[in-house]
Amino acid sequence: SGSTFFHVLRGSHAGAGRDDGGPEADLYLEGHDQHRGWFHSSLLIACAIEGRAPYRGLLTHGFATDGQGRKMSKSLGNTVVPQSVSEKLGAEIIRLWVASTDYSGDLNIDDKILARVVDAYRRIRNTLRFLLANTSDFDPAKDAVPAEQMLEIDRYAIDRAAQLQADILQHYEVYEFHPVVAKLQVYCSEDLGAFYLDVLKDRLYTTAPKSLARRSAQTALHRITDAMLRWMAPFLSFTAEEAWPIFAPGMSPSIFTQTYAAFDAPDAARLAKWSRLREIRDAVNKEIEGVRTAGAVGSSLQATVAVGATADDLALLQSLGEDLKFVFITSAASATAAEALSLAVTPSTAPKCERCWHYRNDVGADPAHPTICGRCTSNLYGAGETRTVA
Numbered sequence: 001s002g003s004t005f006f007h008v009l010r011g012s013h014a015g016a017g018r019d020d021g022g023p024e025a026d027l028y029l030e031g032h033d034q035h036r037g038w039f040h041s042s043l044l045i046a047c048a049i050e051g052r053a054p055y056r057g058l059l060t061h062g063f064a065t066d067g068q069g070r071k072m073s074k075s076l077g078n079t080v081v082p083q084s085v086s087e088k089l090g091a092e093i094i095r096l097w098v099a100s101t102d103y104s105g106d107l108n109i110d111d112k113i114l115a116r117v118v119d120a121y122r123r124i125r126n127t128l129r130f131l132l133a134n135t136s137d138f139d140p141a142k143d144a145v146p147a148e149q150m151l152e153i154d155r156y157a158i159d160r161a162a163q164l165q166a167d168i169l170q171h172y173e174v175y176e177f178h179p180v181v182a183k184l185q186v187y188c189s190e191d192l193g194a195f196y197l198d199v200l201k202d203r204l205y206t207t208a209p210k211s212l213a214r215r216s217a218q219t220a221l222h223r224i225t226d227a228m229l230r231w232m233a234p235f236l237s238f239t240a241e242e243a244w245p246i247f248a249p250g251m252s253p254s255i256f257t258q259t260y261a262a263f264d265a266p267d268a269a270r271l272a273k274w275s276r277l278r279e280i281r282d283a284v285n286k287e288i289e290g291v292r293t294a295g296a297v298g299s300s301l302q303a304t305v306a307v308g309a310t311a312d313d314l315a316l317l318q319s320l321g322e323d324l325k326f327v328f329i330t331s332a333a334s335a336t337a338a339e340a341l342s343l344a345v346t347p348s349t350a351p352k353c354e355r356c357w358h359y360r361n362d363v364g365a366d367p368a369h370p371t372i373c374g375r376c377t378s379n380l381y382g383a384g385e386t387r388t389v390a
Contacts, residue, residue, distance in 0.1 A: 002041025005054035028055040031063060059175050061103035067110030080109050089118060092238050096121050099235035100181040120185050124232065125239060127188040130197060131225040132246055134204050138218040145212065145219045151387055152320075153327070154220035155267070156274040157196050161224045162263035163271065164191075168231050169260065177235060184231060192224075195278060199327055203387070206356045208379050213387045227261040273316055277327065280313065280341065284328050287343045297347045301357050303330045304346050308338025321388040331359040355380075 009023030030038055039058060046054035065071055066078040073079070085094055097117045101107045147155060164187055171179045200217050207213045225247055233240035233255050244255040252258065284307070288300050297303045305328055309317055317324055317335035325333040331348050348359035353373035362374035369377050375385050 001038050002045045004038075005042060005046060006049065009054070023050075023054065024052075025055045027057045027059055029059045029061075032060045035060065057175075062106035065106045065108050067108055067113055069106060069108055078110070085114065089114065090238075092236060093117055093121060095235050095237065096181065099177040102178050120181070121236075121239075123185060123193075124188050124236065127192055127197075128225070128228065128239070128243055131221055131228070132243060135218055135222045135225060135247070137209065138215070138222055140219070140222055143210075143215050143218065144222070145216045149212065149389065150216040150219060151213065151323075151389055152270070153196070153199065153274070153323075154216045156270050157191075157220045158223055158263070159266035159271050160187075160191055160196075161227050162266045165227055165231065165260065165263060172234070180231065181235065184228075195281070199329065202326060202329070202356065206376060206379060207387075208384045211379070211384045213385070216387075223261070223263075227263070229255060230258060230260050273319075276313065277316055277320075280307070280309075280317070281328060283341065284330075284343060284345075287345050288330070291345045291347075297345075299357070300329045301331050302348055302352075302359055304332040304348050305330050305334070306344040306346075307333070307335045308340075308342035308344075309335055310338065310340065313341060323388045 005023050005025060009025060028039060028042065034040075039060075042054050046052065063071075064080070066076075066080070070076065070078060082094055093114060097109060097114060098107070100117060100120065147158075164183060168180050168183065171177070200221075203213050203217050229240050229243055229247060237256075240255050245253075284305055285300070288297070288303050288305070291297050291303065292300075305325075307317060314335055314337055320327060324335065325331065327333075331350065350359040350361045351363040352359050353363050353376055354371045355376040356373065358373060358375070360373040360375070363372065364370040365374050366377050369381075372380075378385055
């Protein structure tokens, strides 16, 4: 078996392009027991015949064990049959389990571990469903908003995607899959689910369909989806391939004909600014949760928030203008100077708009539309609201 390279690779594409025409594999892949087996015998024979190793890269992995790290055996009854898992949960779950496990050691698997993998898959898939649904009426050729006209939070979201992609590609270069899976999960749950998409829902659902505010959001979502499908394709191949024609109809028959998305270098100052704004937002959410637990408010939109902030934080908060309340997902928000960060949350006394669910004093100001606020009236029947670009 140590001479496989000589018989299989000579004259093949893997050896093509070498000046001396000798065979050389991109990668040899086997279990760690082969350091004294196939890897070793291949190295000896290739060095004797060709004067070099028969591979450019070498990757070794552990063996599948049960949840307690024990070797699988029929007598212990701890075997997991891949075909059974595939029939019950789908082959995609097996792929995700492999990718999410550090293969440099043994790979533990049992029903509890697979259940966690299923949860991770659902989180990623549900995020993807939201992205696809909210870009379904978006044509990037006609509807994309230039970067300088986009809302700053949308530009920040693209910066975060670019930052994550650079990190992910570094892991892929050295065949590290489990950090990619872990970072994609965190990105879906925290960067997108708990922050950006949460903030975005109001703009996606309440502004005019073709408004700058909504198209700016969709421009960011389209770029994020385009990149995310490519990040996940190596280990969630079926899901990415299933989503690709929905996302990019007519572009190409398969995502596997694509390369990774192109991003400009992320803006370091913008990343730092929004990182701090997210920290303040987390503190606001915690304060609102305390008020909600006490029964004073229901949803965060029923709350009014007053933030006291030091000079640097105050400048960040005030730069958002009226959009500060949208970032906090409250009906009203203000910021004033203080020696340290302080928060005051009070329930709104204004009536609730039945369309956007914000509590506003101008609900019913237009007698023709007595149950909705002035913002919704403008978005539905007027010129539409103006959002802070930068």
